Amino acid sequence: MDHPTLPYTHIIGIDAASQKFDVSWLKDRNKHTYRSKVLENNPAGCLKLLECIRKNITTNLTTVHIIMEATGVYHELLAYFLNDQGVAVSIVNPAYIHSYAQSLGAVHKTDKGDSQIIARFGAERNPAIWQPEPKSVRELKAKLNRLDALKPDLQREDNRLHVAQISGVPDEVILSIHQIRQALTQSIADLEHDMDDHINRHPDLKNDVALLQTIACVGRETSTRMEVLYRSKQFTKASQMTAFLGL
CATH class of the missing domain: 3.30.420.10 (Ribonuclease H-like superfamily/Ribonuclease H)
Incomplete structure (x- = not known):
């Protein structure tokens, strides 16, 4: 250190x-x-x-x-x-x-x-000098953080819809929930598309994510999260990342 x-x-x-x-x-x-x-x-x-x-x-x-x-x-x-x-x-x-x-x-x-x-x-x-991640990684991390904020919001609206449908609330309330759900669903889809486009526009990210997806059971979202984590932390060897993840 x-x-x-x-x-x-x-x-x-x-x-x-x-x-x-x-x-x-x-x-x-x-x-x-x-x-x-x-x-x-x-x-x-x-x-x-x-x-x-x-x-x-x-x-x-x-x-x-x-x-x-x-x-x-x-x-x-x-x-x-x-x-x-x-x-x-x-x-x-x-x-x-x-x-x-x-x-x-x-x-x-x-x-x-x-x-x-x-x-x-x-x-x-005299601790080690911080080396921030590249701007491309920082932007991808921000998009991923936003996605993580929206998904629980959508789940909460799903729960509200379930409760509303069995509790006899006015149709206007049901409509309001549907409208919020639709907006959140569209925002999530837009962000996911934007993240894919962002990765494809940066060859280093695209290559890393593609390599990660060759691992069994690692898909688009998991590979993106792994890439952001790896590029955001100053790991010098694999064991450090493993320890960070608690594996």
Whole structure:
């Protein structure tokens, strides 16, 4: 997980949440002093952080190392933004941060304290630099996530229709359910078609998915999910992916 020492002179820990992110800039590695800031977790907040960094360094952005926890999707906006700006970003498993905090005897959990622990972890452990998936994979993942959101909605409407049909509700209610079901069914079909088209327009995705479908019982949807998982995670060997899947 750790890398050899790199010339990062500015270490910043960030604890991201749905609405905000807490920033702790490690100013003194020996005394563990920090400069802290809270920004909104939106594009404007990302820009403010970048402006703050640029104002407070005399070198270029390649000397800055940002360390973040993998917090669902809350860290993604800032991580992709910083990566696009050429800033080194590490995204660390929260379990590692938790274990590290325990080793320091840090028991009082606050967002500010968490970001300080993350910064200190980054300075001491120098975690691997995050390599985001290609844009083609990122877009495919977004479509797949949307599909995963729509399918439960359709199932809920199916359940509502079943209940409505046996409970004697007005015809207008039945019609409303049918209309929502029709819209969801069409949206799901459109997304599936769009995903197929997306894969076919990117030779690397098309080749990988085709190879995966040569495996017994692996069809279109499973192969797509496997491809997105593999290309989204930084697996270096098959056993890592197997362990991630719990197999």
